[in-house]
Amino acid sequence: MPEAADVASAYAGARVVITGGLGFIGSTLALRLAELGADLLLVDNLFPEAGGTLFNVAPIRERVAIEIADIRDVRAMRQLLRGCRYLFNLAAQTSHMDSMADPETDLAINCRAQLTLLEACREICPEAPIVYASTRQIYGRPRRLPVDEGHPLRPVDVNGVNKMAGEAYHILFHDVYGLHAAALRLTNTYGPRMRIRDARQTFVGVWLRAVLEGRAFEVWNGAQLRDFTYVDDAVEAFLLAAIAPAATGRAFNIGGEHLRLRALAQALIAANGGGSFETRDFPAERKRIDIGDYYADDSAFRAATGWAPKIPIATGLARSLDYFRRNLAEYR
Amino acid sequence: MPEAADVASAYAGARVVITGGLGFIGSTLALRLAELGADLLLVDNLFPEAGGTLFNVAPIRERVAIEIADIRDVRAMRQLLRGCRYLFNLAAQTSHMDSMADPETDLAINCRAQLTLLEACREICPEAPIVYASTRQIYGRPRRLPVDEGHPLRPVDVNGVNKMAGEAYHILFHDVYGLHAAALRLTNTYGPRMRIRDARQTFVGVWLRAVLEGRAFEVWNGAQLRDFTYVDDAVEAFLLAAIAPAATGRAFNIGGEHLRLRALAQALIAANGGGSFETRDFPAERKRIDIGDYYADDSAFRAATGWAPKIPIATGLARSLDYFRRNLAEYR
Numbered sequence: 001m002p003e004a005a006d007v008a009s010a011y012a013g014a015r016v017v018i019t020g021g022l023g024f025i026g027s028t029l030a031l032r033l034a035e036l037g038a039d040l041l042l043v044d045n046l047f048p049e050a051g052g053t054l055f056n057v058a059p060i061r062e063r064v065a066i067e068i069a070d071i072r073d074v075r076a077m078r079q080l081l082r083g084c085r086y087l088f089n090l091a092a093q094t095s096h097m098d099s100m101a102d103p104e105t106d107l108a109i110n111c112r113a114q115l116t117l118l119e120a121c122r123e124i125c126p127e128a129p130i131v132y133a134s135t136r137q138i139y140g141r142p143r144r145l146p147v148d149e150g151h152p153l154r155p156v157d158v159n160g161v162n163k164m165a166g167e168a169y170h171i172l173f174h175d176v177y178g179l180h181a182a183a184l185r186l187t188n189t190y191g192p193r194m195r196i197r198d199a200r201q202t203f204v205g206v207w208l209r210a211v212l213e214g215r216a217f218e219v220w221n222g223a224q225l226r227d228f229t230y231v232d233d234a235v236e237a238f239l240l241a242a243i244a245p246a247a248t249g250r251a252f253n254i255g256g257e258h259l260r261l262r263a264l265a266q267a268l269i270a271a272n273g274g275g276s277f278e279t280r281d282f283p284a285e286r287k288r289i290d291i292g293d294y295y296a297d298d299s300a301f302r303a304a305t306g307w308a309p310k311i312p313i314a315t316g317l318a319r320s321l322d323y324f325r326r327n328l329a330e331y332r
Numbered sequence: 333m334p335e336a337a338d339v340a341s342a343y344a345g346a347r348v349v350i351t352g353g354l355g356f357i358g359s360t361l362a363l364r365l366a367e368l369g370a371d372l373l374l375v376d377n378l379f380p381e382a383g384g385t386l387f388n389v390a391p392i393r394e395r396v397a398i399e400i401a402d403i404r405d406v407r408a409m410r411q412l413l414r415g416c417r418y419l420f421n422l423a424a425q426t427s428h429m430d431s432m433a434d435p436e437t438d439l440a441i442n443c444r445a446q447l448t449l450l451e452a453c454r455e456i457c458p459e460a461p462i463v464y465a466s467t468r469q470i471y472g473r474p475r476r477l478p479v480d481e482g483h484p485l486r487p488v489d490v491n492g493v494n495k496m497a498g499e500a501y502h503i504l505f506h507d508v509y510g511l512h513a514a515a516l517r518l519t520n521t522y523g524p525r526m527r528i529r530d531a532r533q534t535f536v537g538v539w540l541r542a543v544l545e546g547r548a549f550e551v552w553n554g555a556q557l558r559d560f561t562y563v564d565d566a567v568e569a570f571l572l573a574a575i576a577p578a579a580t581g582r583a584f585n586i587g588g589e590h591l592r593l594r595a596l597a598q599a600l601i602a603a604n605g606g607g608s609f610e611t612r613d614f615p616a617e618r619k620r621i622d623i624g625d626y627y628a629d630d631s632a633f634r635a636a637t638g639w640a641p642k643i644p645i646a647t648g649l650a651r652s653l654d655y656f657r658r659n660l661a662e663y664r
Contacts, residue, residue: 116436154500156508
């Protein structure tokens with residue numbers, strides 16, 4: 001089981017490549033790795049529909065290499081992987097709605113580019129641990145709670161199918177070629193630097209923004225159970241997944257605290273010291289991609305790595321509000 | 333539950349499109365549908381690595397429409413789907429080895445083209461039942477036997493990942509857009525018209541050819557349990573899947589008789605009235621894609637459609653040998 005000292009020594013001075021490195025989780029991971037003394041290369045296409053902004057890494061901008069490149073660009077990726085000691089692979093198309101409106105782009109990013117990236121890793125950095133950002137989306141509507149990794153996969157959107165395939169390529173390249181790949185099936189990750197402009201990452205972003213702008217936000221239904229991971233806890237999961245031998249070749253759920261959306265809405269207002277929300281029926285046109293209740297059984301990952309989330313919801317929401325209050329103009 | 337009369341009345345006079353319609357299973361399905369009076373359109377790219385040949389449909393060649401087209405050609409497929417009442421979607425890259433050597437081509441055929449085909453169906457023939465040829469490949473190495481549909485999916489090759497995604501698109505387009513899609517996870521299907529030139533479809537083809545040419549064939553290991561479906565039984569499964577309401581929106585195992593490979597080899601020699609084989613260790617370079625024992629629990633499909641395989645192994649092998657003995661020159 002990795003200790004804190006192992007995390008520090010693994011990454012100090014090591015070349016770490018993060019795809020999607022200017023996005024929400026990628027940039028938070030970069031900030032933490034910079035603190036640990038890693039030699040960072042952040043790759044991001046800065047597409048406006050995705051979550052990347054240079055502002056996300058403003059505090060470390062002078063100390064990291066940044067490449068504005070697309071993971072679909074095989075030649076660029078082959079160059080950028082040279083010398084890579086760890087690869088955190090977070091670049092993705094993440095919007096459910098966009099994946100239905102334009103399934104081919106979702107496929108190009110979430111399937112094809114993953115496959116070509118892994119082929120490049122085989123050749124260029126076959127020893128580098130790779131951690132892939134997967135998603136609870138691939139389960140679809142839970143048949144039982146909590147959802148463990150053996151739960152059947154029945155994605156409710158094209159994005160879910162393609163992320164399922166992207167994850168499976170990583171596991172396959174472990175099984176067949178010995179790449180040290182692992183996958184984390186993330187749930188609702190939230191925190192500073194998340195996309196709050198729209199709901200392309202999670203609805204939590206839209207809620208945060210509304211509260212900060214003094215507007216009421218909408219809660220659809222509100223009785224759904226969901227779990228939430230504060231981004232620092234998610235980042236710790238990535239750091240551990242790359243160095244824990246027991247994590248290699250496996251796909252794990254990452255969970256957190258679970259509560260009903262109505263309770264989350266109340267917690268957000270409490271953390272903000274004010275605000276309001278309206279409850280409405282789940283919109284008919286979105287029902288087909290609604291999954292009902294979900295929360296993860298993440299005991300396998302805890303057992304494999306010693307990971308445990310540390311930030312309670314109230315603290316995480318307070319930190320998020322504090323960050324966006326100071327930086328709102330950069331994110332809306 | 334559909335009756336024999338329902339099968340006959342469903343297809344008589346109906347426009348049926350079969351992708352991969354000149355291949356092993358596709359052409360056998362076409363022969364049966366021609367017998368039922370269907371108005372057939374067979375689409376096939378006739379790629380030499382795949383199983384399609386015009387000879388496969390020689391008996392009905394004057395009575396069916398044939399288009400040499402690739403399912404990756406979106407414009408062609410949109411034209412060809414006009415008026416489609418039933419779609420049997422069998423076109424695929426099927427070789428495990430080819431998928432590892434050229435993963436992008438496998439992805440283009442087994443993922444991207446499936447997605448664009450389904451998008452075209454939504455628009456052009458949204459009422460047509462669609463039956464997709466999936467594969468037991470998607471399970472990878474069984475953790476328990478028999479394997480039911482709830483068994484975890486961990487494909488052992490790129491082909492398996494892409495077929496898993498292809499199946500998931502079909503189920504998704506049912507769930508989200510109401511397409512009447514079902515998927516059949518086929519196991520080793522064998523019979524007349526199968527590819528015997530090499531092992532791109534199953535090793536059974538290579539065995540058949542060796543026996544007919546008076547050569548010894550190789551049995552790798554031999555203790556593995558596998559199940560085998562005679563192609564006429566598989567064809568009946570496709571016909572039923574398209575018309576049984578309980579099959580819509582689901583992915584089913586299709587099984588058959590299971591036995592050890594050594595026993596199959598002996599049955600083949602008995603059916604041929606002579607021949608020999610050599611047992612050798614599973615080749616080291618193939619071990620990474622070996623799945624050990626497999627046989628399907630296909631009770632869900634039997635319950636949904638009333639299907640049951642009818643042809644015992646001995647009969648199926650005898651019929652296969654008889655066919656290839658008469659037509660060997662066309663297949664080697």
